[in-house]
Amino acid sequence: MVENNAVNYSEDNIRTLDWQEHIRLRPGMYIGKLGDGSSADDGIYILLKEIIDNSIDEFRMKSGKRIEIKVDEGKVSIRDFGRGIPLGKVVDAVSKMNTGGKYDSKAFKKSVGLNGVGTKAVNALSGYFKVRSFRDGKMKVAEFSRGIITENHEEKETSDRNGTEISFVPDADIFLNFKFRKEYIERMLRNYAYLNPGLKILFNGETFYSENGLKDLLNEELEGEILYPIIHLQDNDIEVAITHSDKSQTETYFSFVNGQNTTQGGTHLNAFREAYVKTIREFFNKNFDASD
Structure with missing residues (x-):
C-alpha cells in the first residue's frame, strides 16, 4: 500500500495580498535585511534613505536647496523645500503602488529612484507614518499606521514654504530592538552632500554641505x-x-x-x-x- 502524502492544493490556497500586506510579509524584497541598526545596511537606514532620496530629487530638479532631518530616539522627520506633492495626490503618492511623479520625465528628468515603491515601503513598515505637503499657501496632511490610513485631514491654508515633510517610526514588530546610530547616518549624509554640491543638509543641528563635490x-x-x-x-x-x-x-x-x-x-x-x-x-x- 502506498500512502499519498501530497499536501492538498486548492483555490483556498490562493491569496491576494493588499500592497501593505505584501511589503510586510516580504520586507526583504523592498529594503534588504531588517537588522537592529547595528550595521550601516540595516533596514532602518534604508527607510531613511528612501525618504531622503525623494528630497534629493527635488534639489536635482532645481527646487529646494535645504533638507532638514531630525532623528529623536526612534522617530524620524525629514523636511524638504521642494515643490511639494500635489495636494490632491498626497494620499495616493504614499499608499498606492506604482503611483508617483517619477514616471513623468517632464516632472523628474533625473531621479535616484524610479519604481514608485520607496515611500510606500516606508509607510507599510512604520508603526506611525505622517505626510505633510505644502504648496502655494495650502497644506495637506495624512497619517497612517502600517500602511493603513488613520487620519485624512482636510486641506487648509498655511504660511509654510513649499515642500514636503515625512515623519515615521519604524514598526517595532518588524525591526526588533532597533536603534539609529548617529555615525551611520552622518556617513550617508556626507556622501549626499558630496554628490549634490550646493545642497545644505541639516541633521539634528549639524550641517553637511559641499561646494566642490x-x-x-x-x-x-x-x-x-x-x-x-x-x-x-x-x-x-x-x-x-x-x-x-x-x-x-x-x-x-x-x-x-x-x-x-x-x-x-x-x-x-x-x-x-x-x-x-x-x-x-x-x-x-x-x-x-x-x-x-
Whole structure:
C-alpha cells in the first residue's frame, strides 16, 4: 500500500495580498535585511534613505536647496523645500503602488529612484507614518499606521514654504530592538552632500554641505601629501576626482551610481579603470602593465 502524502492544493490556497500586506510579509524584497541598526545596511537606514532620496530629487530638479532631518530616539522627520506633492495626490503618492511623479520625465528628468515603491515601503513598515505637503499657501496632511490610513485631514491654508515633510517610526514588530546610530547616518549624509554640491543638509543641528563635490570628498579622505593637484572632471552624467599621494601604497576608491555608494564597485568602476589604463598607454605610447 502506498500512502499519498501530497499536501492538498486548492483555490483556498490562493491569496491576494493588499500592497501593505505584501511589503510586510516580504520586507526583504523592498529594503534588504531588517537588522537592529547595528550595521550601516540595516533596514532602518534604508527607510531613511528612501525618504531622503525623494528630497534629493527635488534639489536635482532645481527646487529646494535645504533638507532638514531630525532623528529623536526612534522617530524620524525629514523636511524638504521642494515643490511639494500635489495636494490632491498626497494620499495616493504614499499608499498606492506604482503611483508617483517619477514616471513623468517632464516632472523628474533625473531621479535616484524610479519604481514608485520607496515611500510606500516606508509607510507599510512604520508603526506611525505622517505626510505633510505644502504648496502655494495650502497644506495637506495624512497619517497612517502600517500602511493603513488613520487620519485624512482636510486641506487648509498655511504660511509654510513649499515642500514636503515625512515623519515615521519604524514598526517595532518588524525591526526588533532597533536603534539609529548617529555615525551611520552622518556617513550617508556626507556622501549626499558630496554628490549634490550646493545642497545644505541639516541633521539634528549639524550641517553637511559641499561646494566642490567629489573633490571635497577626496580631500577629506586623503592620507599624506598629494603628488599633483586633484584632477576633477565634471559633465552632465559623470564626475571624477583622482590623484596620488606619497602614502598611496594601495588603491582607495569611492564609487557611486545614480546617487548610491556602490561599496563593492561594479561595471562602472571596471570601465573607468580600463579607460584610465588605455589613456596612459596611448599618451606615452607604451604598453604599461595595468597593475602599475
